[in-house]
Amino acid sequence: MSDKRKGKLSGPIIRKAMLDSLVKLNPVTMMKNPVMFVVEIGMVLVLLLLLFPGFFGSRSGFGFNLSVFLILLVTMLFANFAEALAEGRGKAQADSLKKTKKDVTANKLVGGHVKSVAASELRKGDIVVVAQGEMIPGDGEIIEGIASVDESAITGESAPVIKEAGGDFSSVTGGTLVVSDRIVVRISSDPGESFIDRMIALVEGAQRQKTPNEIALSTLLTVLTLIFLIVVVTLKPMADYLNIHLEIPVLVSLLVCLIPTTIGGLLSAIGIAGMDRITRFNVLAMSGKAVEAAGDINTMILDKTGTITYGNRMASEFIAVGQEKESDLAAWAAVSSLQDDTPEGRSVIDYAKTKGFGFDRGLADGGGIVPFQAETRMSGIDLKDGRRVRKGAVDAVREWVLSDGGVIPADLEQKASRVASEGGTPLAVAVDNRILGVIYLKDTVKPGMKERFEQLRKMGIKTIMCTGDNPLTAATIAREAGVDDYIAESKPEDKIAVIRREQAQGKLVAMTGDGTNDAPALAQADVGLAMNSGTVSAKEAANMVDLDSDPSKIIEVVAIGKQLLMTRGALTTFSIANDIAKYFAIIPAMFMLAVPEMNALNIMGLGSPLSAVLSALIFNAVIIPLLIPLAMRGVTYKPMSSQRLLSRNLLVYGLGGVIAPFIGIKLIDLIVHLWI
Numbered sequence: 037m038s039d040k041r042k043g044k045l046s047g048p049i050i051r052k053a054m055l056d057s058l059v060k061l062n063p064v065t066m067m068k069n070p071v072m073f074v075v076e077i078g079m080v081l082v083l084l085l086l087l088f089p090g091f092f093g094s095r096s097g098f099g100f101n102l103s104v105f106l107i108l109l110v111t112m113l114f115a116n117f118a119e120a121l122a123e124g125r126g127k128a129q130a131d132s133l134k135k136t137k138k139d140v141t142a143n144k145l146v147g148g149h150v151k152s153v154a155a156s157e158l159r160k161g162d163i164v165v166v167a168q169g170e171m172i173p174g175d176g177e178i179i180e181g182i183a184s185v186d187e188s189a190i191t192g193e194s195a196p197v198i199k200e201a202g203g204d205f206s207s208v209t210g211g212t213l214v215v216s217d218r219i220v221v222r223i224s225s226d227p228g229e230s231f232i233d234r235m236i237a238l239v240e241g242a243q244r245q246k247t248p249n250e251i252a253l254s255t256l257l258t259v260l261t262l263i264f265l266i267v268v269v270t271l272k273p274m275a276d277y278l279n280i281h282l283e284i285p286v287l288v289s290l291l292v293c294l295i296p297t298t299i300g301g302l303l304s305a306i307g308i309a310g311m312d313r314i315t316r317f318n319v320l321a322m323s324g325k326a327v328e329a330a331g332d333i334n335t336m337i338l339d340k341t342g343t344i345t346y347g348n349r350m351a352s353e354f355i356a357v358g359q360e361k362e363s364d365l366a367a368w369a370a371v372s373s374l375q376d377d378t379p380e381g382r383s384v385i386d387y388a389k390t391k392g393f394g395f396d397r398g399l400a401d402g403g404g405i406v407p408f409q410a411e412t413r414m415s416g417i418d419l420k421d422g423r424r425v426r427k428g429a430v431d432a433v434r435e436w437v438l439s440d441g442g443v444i445p446a447d448l449e450q451k452a453s454r455v456a457s458e459g460g461t462p463l464a465v466a467v468d469n470r471i472l473g474v475i476y477l478k479d480t481v482k483p484g485m486k487e488r489f490e491q492l493r494k495m496g497i498k499t500i501m502c503t504g505d506n507p508l509t510a511a512t513i514a515r516e517a518g519v520d521d522y523i524a525e526s527k528p529e530d531k532i533a534v535i536r537r538e539q540a541q542g543k544l545v546a547m548t549g550d551g552t553n554d555a556p557a558l559a560q561a562d563v564g565l566a567m568n569s570g571t572v573s574a575k576e577a578a579n580m581v582d583l584d585s586d587p588s589k590i591i592e593v594v595a596i597g598k599q600l601l602m603t604r605g606a607l608t609t610f611s612i613a614n615d616i617a618k619y620f621a622i623i624p625a626m627f628m629l630a631v632p633e634m635n636a637l638n639i640m641g642l643g644s645p646l647s648a649v650l651s652a653l654i655f656n657a658v659i660i661p662l663l664i665p666l667a668m669r670g671v672t673y674k675p676m677s678s679q680r681l682l683s684r685n686l687l688v689y690g691l692g693g694v695i696a697p698f699i700g701i702k703l704i705d706l707i708v709h710l711w712i
């Protein structure tokens with residue numbers, strides 16, 4: 037990850053946030069946050085009393101009123117500061133991204149001729165030529181050529197990546213640099229809608245929409261605020277009737293202490309910070325909703341090759357069957373791979389060469405290429421002389437040979453099983469209806485997978501590995517990696533079937549993918565994470581894109597989503613628990629002010645009724661900045677089931693939230709009491 041995107045809180049960001057918190061006092065802005073808007077109205081009321089003492093028959097002193105006014109002002113500034121700080125960090129990220137958006141000229145192909153136009157004028161469907169040393173002018177798909185591309189501007193990864201027409205590595209991103217060769221690109225986005233544009237808008241918060249969860253919580257907070265407002269407003273006439281005089285500033289203080297100002301002030305900062313955490317993790321989420329959905333995932337669908345294993349399946353042994361010789365097997369294995377451009381295919385040639393097996397390259401000339409397909413699970417060549425050479429999944433090759441009237445060597449099954457039971461992938465090699473043996477493709481499970489799946493299990497998430505490989509290999513890798521379930525010999529469409537099946541049971545499903553054939557499944561999944569190296573259609577179908585193209589990052593994405601939901605839950609619990617505790621400080625004080633004989637109510641032993649009110653109000657204000665770091669960083673996350681998480685959070689943040697004010701208010705009162 038690039039340093040500039042780590043999002044450190046620098047001096048300028050903090051200064052800007054301070055200024056913004058003043059600007060945000062504008063009532064039109066405040067109205068968007070009903071809880072804090074009520075605080076603002078209260079502040080205006082107290083201000084009126086400051087300007088016109090004796091208003092509403094008030095008898096409270098100037099000094100007290102001024103203190104209440106100032107504390108309320110500071111409370112709002114703190115809340116605004118939290119939001120401005122979170123936004124500021126996003127803006128800083130956006131600025132560094134904007135710098136990558138240089139104004140380049142594009143070589144647009146118009147009627148067979150190249151015409152120079154500004155990149156900002158390119159539209160969807162335009163064709164451009166990009167040569168060595170030039171910046172790719174917009175997002176698109178390579179339709180001709182192959183090139184190595186430096187994508188460090190968006191991924192922070194300095195090693196160039198190979199991009200080529202056709203297949204799963206054909207998409208390119210505007211703002212990245214072609215370091216070798218020349219490509220023809222079909223532009224896939226209109227001005228202002230490119231990948232970087234969308235990323236900038238997202239981190240800037242310009243497109244920030246409240247998620248359904250956030251809306252539900254804000255509604256709850258507003259309802260709570262309304263209830264307390266009614267309670268406090270009706271308190272006044274009731275007290276008047278009983279001849280108890282309640283001061284307006286005291287009532288305002290009571291109201292502000294009771295309404296959920298802590299979570300009200302931190303709510304949007306929590307959401308922005310969660311989004312920010314995902315972006316700094318080099319994952320681009322299309323919406324906050326997607327991040328939250330990640331936090332609620334029940335089932336995760338994972339690829340075997342490349343996600344759970346390293347994915348660089350390499351030939352590591354030739355195992356001849358029947359009467360066949362190893363050297364013949366090696367030669368035909370190599371010939372079957374001459375036109376196979378997959379890493380597996382290339383590794384077969386490399387292995388044959390390093391082991392010194394001879395093979396005739398000329399055989400491939402003029403032959404018909406049979407490219408590898410996930411559907412057929414085979415690849416090979418139809419030679420000029422009529423012979424057909426294939427390699428592929430053992431059962432697929434067996435079928436192919438049987439349909440041509442061939443016989444299956446007796447030891448094929450046992451030899452292939454040996455490879456599979458070691459977690460390798462056996463590829464059978466055949467020429468017409470004769471099977472020569474198997475290629476042992478080795479792949480290794482990434483380190484630490486077992487622990488990560490263990491964590492997912494603790495979170496109550498079921499993991500399902502989907503692989504095109506045979507059941508035995510699948511079972512071995514599944515056991516080694518520790519996934520809960522696996523589906524072997526799965527075709528691309530099987531993934532979407534698994535997702536639908538899980539969703540039908542009311543589960544939320546996450547998956548990763550990069551190919552065009554993954555696109556429907558990515559769209560069907562609740563959280564679809566596409567690889568940046570993947571095709572345009574995969575990226576369009578998904579609701580997240582991983583800039584590092586590491587599918588196993590889906591695990592951390594879920595963790596970040598969970599952390600966001602947990603942080604919001606924990607701070608809500610803390611905030612409401614706090615308010616309950618403040619009630620015990622302020623209600624007795626209020627009545628003691630009116631009826632001094634009620635001193636017995638002063639269970640907290642606070643200095644005086646006035647200092648009790650001010651202390652509760654000060655505590656209510658300072659708790660907001662104290663919790664900003666937690667809101668921004670997120671609560672520390674330990675994998676466990678939602679049930680246990682809930683009880684743990686209730687204990688820590690609920691109980692903590694009840695106790696903290698007693699201690700805090702008491703300490704503040706010791707100081708405040710010295711003054712008044």
Ligand SMILES: Nc1ncnc2c1ncn2[C@@H]1O[C@H](COP(=O)(O)OP(=O)(O)OP(=O)(O)O)[C@@H](O)[C@H]1O
Binds near residue numbers: 378409
């Ligand atoms: N280049 C190739 N030539 C011939 N057969 C291949 C080649 N690559 C893979 N196969 C065979 O086809 C099967 C399916 O491959 P595919 O890439 O679709 O799935 P996978 O890589 O095994 O699983 P996944 O990527 O979903 O974890 C493989 O298990 C292997 O037996």
Ligand SMILES: [K+]
Binds near residue numbers: 294295297615656
């Ligand atoms: K409060």
Ligand SMILES: [Mg+2]
Binds near residue numbers: 341
């Ligand atoms: Mg694969």
